[in-house]
Amino acid sequence: MIHQFDPSLHNRFGFYYALLDSGLILHQDGNSLREYLSIPELPDSSDIRDAFPEIIGLEDDINKVLSGEEKEFILSGINRGNQSTICFNLHIINYSYKGYKSIAVVHDITGNLNSIRSIQQNRNEIILLHNKLLEKNTELDAANRELVESRDETRKLNLELEEKVRQRTSELKESYDLATRLFFQTVNSLTHALEIRDPYTVGHQHRVAELAAAIAGKMDLDEKTTEGILIAGQLHDIGKIYVPSEFLTKPGVLSDEEFSVIKTHPRMGFEIIKDIEFPWPVASIVLQHHEVIDGSGYPYGLTNDEIRIEAKILCVADVMEAMSTNRPYRISPGKLNAINELVKYRSVKYDREVVDACVELFESGEFNWENK
Ligand SMILES: [Fe+2]
Ligand SMILES: [Fe+2]
Incomplete structure (x- = not known):
């Protein structure tokens, strides 16, 4: 192990040495140990206790090494410098070198300790x-x-x-x-x-309502409008309740005076239901259900754009139903004549699209009261 004491290796491994004689005198071999211990004034030969006061009291142990009784004596963990800046182990080794019997080796372990401290930290x-x-x-x-x-x-x-x-x-x-x-x-x-007052119109309002709703469906009107048409259809002739029943049930042709009374029924119907908070404009539809687009209807003689679509539909359904059933004053002209009447006055009295939808419903067989 001592043969590693090649001076070029000392610093690298942290080994510094001096030679020791039997009088415990330390002989510097170069400056490395002196420099390491930072004692420049340390003479070339001095008592080992001057360099390492830590061994005072342990001279016997060292003498055992010098005499060859022990091979090595180690004193560990010696600190030097401010705040223990260096730390080393001192080895006194029985070894014959350059005429001396022993050698004092310092093994610097500052780095190791620092590592240990750092690891600890x-x-x-x-x-x-x-x-x-x-x-x-x-x-x-x-x-x-x-x-x-x-x-x-x-x-x-x-x-x-x-x-x-x-x-x-x-x-x-x-x-x-x-x-x-x-x-x-x-x-x-x-x-x-x-x-009860007008048995001839039994079911009339119901059938008109059904046909009017079917026409609205054929015309792709929205659901809410169609619902309004259905309810208005059920009530459209309610104003006839004010018309004397003998006028309503009278066989034969009515006089102008009697007819003018009957013509009040849309307005009367409006009066009856106008205060009910329907979610649809039912009273207005009822009021307009006898208006026709050329202005010859009643009660106001409204023309095309002034009449709501629901009333235009109800009007066509009303004509179709009325002509398809018997009345006190005439036998039913029949569905074919009803359709002919609608077609004859298409775009004159009755809305073109409404008539087309109604005619298509019957001609295609999509709608039939008898099936309902
Ligand atoms: Fe009517
Ligand atoms: Fe009617």
Whole structure:
């Protein structure tokens, strides 16, 4: 091992040495040990205790090495310099070199210690980080627990809310169904009131309503408009309730005076239903159902653009139904004549598109009262 004491290797491995004689006198072999210990005034030969006061009291151990009784004596962890800037182990080795019996070797371990300190510091930092991580994990666990609790609470609230919404929806549906039933029962009662006085128009309003709704469907009108037409159709002649029943049931031709009374029925119908809050313009449709586009209708003699589409449809359905059934004053001219009448006055009295839709419904067989 000592043969490694090649001076060029000393600094590289942190070994510095001096020779030791039996009088415990240290002989410098070059400057390296002196420089390492930062004692420039240390003479070439001096008591080893001057260079290493740490061995005072341990001279016997060293003498055992010098005498060959022991091969080596080691004193570890000697610190020197400000704030222990260097740290080394001192080895006294029994070894014959340059005429001396022993050699004192200093093994610098400052780097090792620094590494150990650095490792220790890193370890401490890691432990600190680990503890912080544990702390954070604990916080996260607590937050997570709160989150789970809050989620469970939200779930519970949602379920309660859903149940309430279900209940309320069910109540609203019942209420809506009742309102709808009441609505249709009211419309039917109004219709029935008229039918008692004028048996010839029994079913007339109903059939007109069916045909008018079918025409609206053929013309691709929207659902709400079609619903309005259906309800207005059911009530369109309700104003006849004000017309004396002998005029309504009178066989034969009516006088001008009698007819002028009958012609009041759209306005009377309007008066009867105008205050009902229908979601459709039912009163206006009823008021206009005898208006024709050339202005020869009644009660106001409105022309094309002044008449609502629902009233134009109702008017055509009314003519078609009236001519297809018997009346007190005449036998039914029949569906064919009714269609001919509509076609004759297409674009004159009756809206062109409405007539086309109505004719197509009958000619194609798509609509037939008998099937209803
Ligand atoms: Fe009418
Ligand atoms: Fe009618």
